Structure formats: structure tokens, C-alpha cells
Amino acid sequence: MEVQWTVRLFAGLAERLGGNEVRVSSAEGGMTAGKLKALLAERFPSHAGLIHASFVARNEVYAADDEPLESGDELALLPPVSGGAPENAGEDELASEDGRFILTYKPLDADRMLSQVIVPEHGASLVFVGTTREWTNGRRTVHLEYEAYAPMALKTMRQIDDEIAAKWPGTRCAIAHRLGTVPIGEASVVIAVSAPHRAGCYEASRYAIERLKQIVPIWKKEIREDGSEWIGEQQESWNPTAPAAE
Template identity: 45%
Template sequence: MVTITEAPINTQEVIAAVQADGAGAINVFIGTVRNQTQAKPVVQLDFEAYDSMAVKKMQEIADQAKAKWPIQKVAVVHRKGPLQIGDAAVVIAVSTPHRKASFEACEFIIDTLKQVVPIWKKEIFEDGAVWVAAHP
């Protein structure tokens, strides 16, 4: 399961997608919308994605993780559109035979996703908005 969605992410579905008889561990990462940036209150986050390339890159990252760790199943779901405080922006689930690999693979996937997947977020403040990471 590797997708971009405008609907709220169903975390239980993502976890169910990686359940496997050979798994001794399922590790889940949920990236959520925080209510502030450097002490400035955030009202909303708008996510935009280049869907076709984003899905392709997320699949490549999942495949890279599978090559490095003994992954049974992996799922990566990223949401786009307007998100409110507390909403899940991304859910990653990895199942492996033993727990250490599931932690490592999950961390690798979110770290790499942030670096290469063409998804952008705009922080909406009470007095304006900023595209995150755009400027030095």
C-alpha cells in the first residue's frame, strides 16, 4: 500500500495492510500536524503533492528499505490538501520478523521521504502563510 490521499488516513487500515504471519513486529510512524512553529501558532497546514512522481518515489523508498531489511510488508500513505492541528499527514507501517529492523526501516522511510518525495506544505498562521523550507 503506497498512496497519496485527500481523505483522512485510516491508521488501522494501514497497519492491517502490513500484517503478516512471519512478522514479529509492526512499527508505525504517524506524522501529525503540530500547533506551532518556533513558538508561532499554526492555524492549518496545506499539503500539495506532485501525485504521480510522489507515489513513484515513495514506492522506490519502500523498495530500498526492502533491500536493506527483511521486511515482510510495508505501507506508506501520505495525505494532501488542507489539514488541521492533530491530523495525520503521513502514516508508515513496516512489518519484520524482529523489532530492531522494523524501527530502523521505518525511520529510514520517513527520513528519506522528507528529502526526496515531491510534497510541499504551507503553514497558515493567523497573520500570513509560509511555504516550509522554501527559503534559507
């Protein structure tokens, strides 16, 4: 019996492979995430390098290459992240139920995110704001464009908060990321952290932004005066399933 999967594509992969999804068929049984990538690399040989550097997401969770795939799985092929539009572009904002994790087309509000983490027992709080810079290595950026696998992005933001709470007990984290076009000087990401003491607060804030860039399925396209480029595609060894660095 033959099984058919629809694989969603994002960022540079969607552009290179000619659409937002691709269909793959295989005999029932024996299909793995690694075999799926091999089939796609065979079908699109000129983009094999990027396909092999990408990760399959199975039901909104990163899948190792040896993980089996089953009929009915929701699949996506995610290129290396550069960690930024949800699939429902009609919504201006998507947020977790508690409001601590947000994807939005609207300008970010640092005070709003800070209010999500302030609690009476904490004596330290920090807000990290990442903005669009105009010049990088002598090349002028016009603006940035962000795209995300929205439901999985919200899940992995929550994962970061869980990891922080395990490493620094009691610490709270809130993350908001901009989608769509972000002009020069505007914020693309806001991370708010609060903790009982300042040392843990500094450490957790740094951990949050580095982990976001590693595991959250958000992609950044840099629109420059001399062309455009998806940032992250050059990461041949990207592995979002690897343990977080200590």
C-alpha cells in the first residue's frame, strides 16, 4: 500500500522548490525523516545541500533522521533558522494563552513583555531588544522580512521558558517576535526575563536569545541594496535537537 505525505516548506526552501508544499509518496512502512530528505534531495538535486542541512518537523516537533514517519503525520521541512509569518496571514498576532509568547505583525512593546514577568518575589528584571541594523560588513540593509512556522514557534518558545526554569529555578521568561517586514531601527525580538537575583537574570536572558536562534523555527530574509538573502542557509551543521550549550 502506498502512503502519501504533504510536506510544508518555509523560507528559502519554499522559494527554491517552487511552492509552499511538496507531496511525497512511498510504500507503507519504513519511511523515516532521513529517507524523506533523501527522496527530496534526489528530486531536487540542485538544492540537495540545503535539503540535507534542513530538519523534518513531525507533528510540530523536530524529528531525528532515524525517526519513523506514519500515515497522517503533519510534516514540514525546516531550513536552518535565523532566528521570524504565520501560515494564517490574516491574523495580526498569535499568542500563547498566558500572553507570554507572541508572534505579531505589529510593532513590539517592550513594556508589555516586561509586565508578563514581573512578580513580587523577584528582585531583578531585564529586557533584551533586537533591532534591524542598517549596515553589516559594509553592506546596507533596506529592511528585514521574517517568516515562521507559527504553531511550532510558539511551542519552542515555551520550551525555552521551561529550560530556563529548570536551570534557574523561579526565573520567568516572555518572548515576542515580529513577523513580516521590519524596517531599520525597529525591534524584531523582545525577550523579558525576571529572577530572584541579578546574576541568574543576566544568564537566563543570554540563554534565551541564543536558544531562540537555535531551535525556534523563524527565518530572516535580509533585503539589501545589492540583493536579498535568507540568513541561516549557510549553516550546514545546524542541529536543533542537540542539547543546549552549558
